[in-house]
Amino acid sequence: MLVLQDLLKSSEDNPEFQELVQRKQEDLLVSELVKLQSENGAWKARDLQVFGSGDEIQATSQALNRLGYLGFGQNHPSVQAGAEYLFSLQRGDGSWELSRYRPETEGGPGYSMIPLQTAIPLRGLASCSYATDPRAEHAYDWLLEQRLPDGAWPTGVASGNPGYVAGYRRLAHSRWGCRSNTTGALICLALHPRRRNGSEARQALDMLLGRETKEKHTLGFEVARTVGAEPSRGFLTYYARFDLAQLLDLCWRVGASIEDERVAETIDFVRALRGPYGLWEYISQPQASRWVTFDILRSLSRLDKAGDWLSLEPRTPFQSYARRNRRF
Numbered sequence: 595m596l597v598l599q600d601l602l603k604s605s606e607d608n609p610e611f612q613e614l615v616q617r618k619q620e621d622l623l624v625s626e627l628v629k630l631q632s633e634n635g636a637w638k639a640r641d642l643q644v645f646g647s648g649d650e651i652q653a654t655s656q657a658l659n660r661l662g663y664l665g666f667g668q669n670h671p672s673v674q675a676g677a678e679y680l681f682s683l684q685r686g687d688g689s690w691e692l693s694r695y696r697p698e699t700e701g702g703p704g705y706s707m708i709p710l711q712t713a714i715p716l717r718g719l720a721s722c723s724y725a726t727d728p729r730a731e732h733a734y735d736w737l738l739e740q741r742l743p744d745g746a747w748p749t750g751v752a753s754g755n756p757g758y759v760a761g762y763r764r765l766a767h768s769r770w771g772c773r774s775n776t777t778g779a780l781i782c783l784a785l786h787p788r789r790r791n792g793s794e795a796r797q798a799l800d801m802l803l804g805r806e807t808k809e810k811h812t813l814g815f816e817v818a819r820t821v822g823a824e825p826s827r828g829f830l831t832y833y834a835r836f837d838l839a840q841l842l843d844l845c846w847r848v849g850a851s852i853e854d855e856r857v858a859e860t861i862d863f864v865r866a867l868r869g870p871y872g873l874w875e876y877i878s879q880p881q882a883s884r885w886v887t888f889d890i891l892r893s894l895s896r897l898d899k900a901g902d903w904l905s906l907e908p909r910t911p912f913q914s915y916a917r918r919n920r921r922f
Contacts, residue, residue: 600892628672635675643825649693655718662721673722680715688736708750709740713778720785745797746771747779766804777833784847799848803856808863814876814886816840823882842893
């Protein structure tokens, strides 16, 4: 159905498309997910292979993200129940509770704020067309308030100071910016019909494009996780993998131009990885290969139309962990 809709531009009157629309709820990716939903609208972490958080907010967000990716929106009862569950836990300032890394849970100095505490549930809601809901807009406002002056999002705030940024989460042009948190915030912005083309989204994408590494083994990981082929691990490390398929998806949503050298080079690298039978193979979970291929083809088809934004950030060599000079 998604191939007909997004790649072949089939009309809604197409009999095959109409048949698939009627049958999509029978797909095991959907029906098995709906069966796992609790009466209060939430999904349990253990049922969705969500490890490292033990948090129903993260599991429910993951479930909504999958349903939204598969084309379900506010008119689906499971989406409605899941969304209302998340909104019921939203705090007055627009954020969600930080369940981990707090001082009282860690037994010492911890974080009072981590952007992902709101970016993860907000992404699930935005994926299902709740981005313009007033409650979601309130969450967007909170998320933007957490930005650093350079346009990135920090690891968090601990004792009033920006949190430590491990090397694998560093950004090329930011002292305190965290790639995992910045990615989470940018995905939310990219799913909003108006905010996706704002300066905040473009600046964040500019930061991510500054990491000019090309990693083959992570290509398509986010799609595989979305459809349930990969487990969901971690919280601070939720977006630790640098997935070029996800980066291309963000590029077309935000409106990056293929005239940008970094975007063009990423496209060339990804195209070179295409297999002899037309698929991008996801080696660790081969059942996700067709999903990864669909996602990459959709991005490439929409990036063929050049956007209206070019980066002004200088290209600089990037290293996750800077090499230290020896003392002797």
